[in-house]
Amino acid sequence: MHIPDGLIAPQVYLAAYAAAAPAWAYAVRKVARDFDESLIPRLAVLTALAFVLTTVMIPLPGGTSGHVIGVGLLALAFGIWPAFLAYSLVLVLQSLLFGAGGITVLAVNALAMGLAAAAVTVGVHRLLVGWGKSVGVLVGVWCGVVVSAVLVALVLGVQPQMGTDATGQPLFFPFGPAVTLPVIVIPHLIIGAGEALLTWMVLSVTGRRRVPA
Amino acid sequence: MKDRLLLSVWLVAVVGITFIHDPVWLGGLLLLAFALxxxxxxxxxxxxLVAIALVNIAVSAGFVLSASIAGEPWGLFVIRLNLRVLLLTFLTLWLARQLDLVRAVDFSPSLKFVVVLTLGQIKTFQRLLSDYRMAFRSRSLGRPDxxxxxRSAGRQAGALLxxxxxxxxxVxxxxxxxxxFDDRA
Structure with a gap:
């Protein structure tokens, strides 16, 4: 779901950086306060965990597979802000190590796939946990994945409004929301279900045999 | 110092490239990057090419199809988009090859420690995941359903957590x- 470099107009990604900067600053302060001196090792381990989680493949019917985003799991296990911070660092590493995503779109990807997905997952989980832990986890993670897909689709969908050249051809991503929303969101309805199931399985297993802190 | 300078120049370059829309300039810069x-x-x-292929082919093919149906031109957009994305990705991968990430962030001791620990932990987790996958494969006769x-993917993620x-x-x-922590206090 990453947006790669080169598809997003500067006025959009610079605005995203302006929005992400205070969020990152708040996240660092919040995580530092909550984790005190264990901030550095915790953040490093969380980042590594999020990075490696993205390489865990979700089997899909038909013999294919997709990969885990992992933000929902991180958010439910450690909280919204550590998940956001760790995922932002993962995006930097993925960009530098694999050329996936990119530095200009880092803020857009971090806000959509890190902060929004984590906040929605935790929020829906809190709302529904009264109906049962499983319901909270399954619906929360699914909603987090779908909301982040909607945000990515909307950001891509506004790019045609960001300018055209003299011949009328778009300067950046060419398709509007009428195309991006169904193309990106519909597959994520299924991917979100896979991710929700996997997160529920992981939390069920780790919840049963919790590691002493 | 060299790494920090490299990181700064790259940041300025990638932002600057997103303001360039002329395919001739983008092509020229790509050739310059190849020479570099x-x-x-x-x-x-x-x-x-492997990193960008999926997205670029999908976007380019979709645009060619929709523009052709509407009888509109599409060549300039396809060339511009592909040159820009390739140039940005190539530069990033080149930077990753040149850059010592740890040295580049040594202006902040905390950030430096996070990067060092993260890179080390990634190796540890990758080894664990690889062990799990090999064990799963060795215990499976034929392709598992x-x-x-x-269930195996869930166990892998659980073990990682x-x-x-x-x-x-x-740590x-x-x-x-x-x-x-005493040194920092």
Whole structure:
């Protein structure tokens, strides 16, 4: 779901950086306060965990597979802000190590796939946990994945409004929301279900045999 | 110093490139990037093409199709988009090859420690995941069904989560025992 470099107009990604900067600053302060001196090792381990989680493949019917985003799991296990911070660092590493995503779109990807997905997952989980832990986890993670897909689709969908050249051809991503929303969101309805199931399985297993802190 | 300078120049370059829309300029800059990379160009180009292929082919093909149906021009957009994305990805991969990330962030001791620890922990987790996958494969006769693969993926992610909690505690204790936090106080 990453947006790669080169598809997003500067006025959009610079605005995203302006929005992400205070969020990152708040996240660092919040995580530092909550984790005190264990901030550095915790953040490093969380980042590594999020990075490696993205390489865990979700089997899909038909013999294919997709990969885990992992933000929902991180958010439910450690909280919204550590998940956001760790995922932002993962995006930097993925960009530098694999050329996936990119530095200009880092803020857009971090806000959509890190902060929004984590906040929605935790929020829906809190709302529904009264109906049962499983319901909270399954619906929360699914909603987090779908909301982040909607945000990515909307950001891509506004790019045609960001300018055209003299011949009328778009300067950046060419398709509007009428195309991006169904193309990106519909597959994520299924991917979100896979991710929700996997997160529920992981939390069920780790919840049963919790590691002493 | 060299790494920090490299990181700064790259940041300015990638932002600047997104303001360039003329394919001739983008093509020229791509050739310049190839010259800069020298012998590493074929390898980096291959990695960059693999990284961008899926998205670029989908976007380009979709645009060609929709513009053709509408009877509108599409050539300039396709050339511009592909040159820009390839140039940005190539530069990023070239930077990653040149850059010592740890040295580049040594202006902040905390950030430096996060990067060092993260890179080390990634190796640990990758080894754990690889062990799990090989064990799963060695115990499977033929291709496992969807349910078994789903259960295995869940166990892999669960093992990673547990390992992460243990590692965080262990690294924290290790750093404390070596006086890391006292030095910073």
């Amino acid at each position: 990379a020298g012998k590493a160009t074929p390898g980096l180009l291959k990695r960059a 969807l349910k078994t693969r789903t 547990e390992k992460a909690e243990l590692q965080a505690t262990e 924290n204790l290790g750093m404390r025992s070596r006086g890391f």
